[in-house]
Amino acid sequence: MCLGRGFVSAYLNRPNSVVIAAVRNPSEECIKDLQSLPKAATSSLVVVKIDSSSETDAAAAVEQLQNDHGITGLDVVIANAGMSPQMARVEAASPPDLYQAFQVNVVGPTVLFSAVAPLLKGSQNKPKFVTISSVMGTIGRMEQYPMPVASYGMSKAALNYITKKIHVENEHLIAFPVHPG
Numbered sequence: 762m763c764l765g766r767g768f769v770s771a772y773l774n775r776p777n778s779v780v781i782a783a784v785r786n787p788s789e790e791c792i793k794d795l796q797s798l799p800k801a802a803t804s805s806l807v808v809v810k811i812d813s814s815s816e817t818d819a820a821a822a823v824e825q826l827q828n829d830h831g832i833t834g835l836d837v838v839i840a841n842a843g844m845s846p847q848m849a850r851v852e853a854a855s856p857p858d859l860y861q862a863f864q865v866n867v868v869g870p871t872v873l874f875s876a877v878a879p880l881l882k883g884s885q886n887k888p889k890f891v892t893i894s895s896v897m898g899t900i901g902r903m904e905q906y907p908m909p910v911a912s913y914g915m916s917k918a919a920l921n922y923i924t925k926k927i928h929v930e931n932e933h934l935i936a937f938p939v940h941p942g
Contacts, residue, residue, distance in 0.1 A: 764893065764941055765841045766795065772837075773800035779832065780804065783811035783822060783842075807832075813842035813869030814861075819876035826880070834883030840870035840892045845913040854911040866916035871923055881934050892924045894938035 765782070772780045778801065784792050787808050796806060807830055809822035826832040844865045846858035870892050881888040896902075897910050898917025921938050928936035 766798075768839055768841065769795055769806070770798050773798055773804050773806060776801040776803045778804040779807060779830075781807045781809060781826065781832075781835075783809050783819075785812045785842075786810070811842075811873070813865045813873070816868075816872055819873045823876045823880060832880065834885060835877055835880040835888060836884045836886050837889045837891065838873070838877050838881065840873050840890070842869055843893055843895075845910065847912075848909050849911055850909045851911040853909075854915075858912040859915070862912040862916035863919065866913070867919045867923060870920060874923075874927055878931075881931075884934075888934045890924070890927055890934055890936040892920055892936075892938045894920050894924070894940055896940045896942065898938075 765784075769780055769782050772778050780800075782792075782795055786792065787810050792808060795808065798806070800806065807826065809825055811818040811822050842865060844862065846862050847855075849855070849858065874890055877890075881890065895913070895917045896906055897908065897914040898919075898921050899906065900918055903914075924936050924938045928934075
């Protein structure tokens with residue numbers, strides 16, 4: 762939540778911004794704390810529920826944004842959710858860890874993009890779709906990062922592919938992964 766909170770805080774301080782915070786559970790006490798973040802006088806915060814392991818939450822959130830808040834375009838979407846299963850080498854990576862890492866780190870951002878694509882097209886600017894990746898997803902420099910994170914690394918490599926594919930297939934937007942570390 763720290764990285765996501767940092768994004769929310771930074772964008773709320775920009776004037777004339779509607780910041781949408783997608784969270785797993787909007788009723789958690791720490792989520793209510795987001796409402797008290799400092800913000801520019803002309804900015805506002807909308808909290809929606811998106812669990813990255815859900816196949817339906819992103820579409821429901823987009824519907825809520827359109828119907829309840831009149832949002833017709835998004836300038837920036839940051840796919841920040843991610844998870845890292847137990848550290849393990851390839852031979853010890855369990856299928857449940859692989860499935861969970863791919864569900865949250867690859868399928869989740871892909872489903873999110875599909876849901877927000879119409880709103881990105883509605884942007885008055887050159888919209889951006891940003892994924893939070895990791896250096897652990899590198900293929901070309903894998904030897905420099907010998908940590909036993911097979912499930913996590915595979916999922917982040919796949920996320921990098923999906924992000925590049927989104928960029929190539931959508932000339933109207935910019936898509937790129939970032940390693941926050």
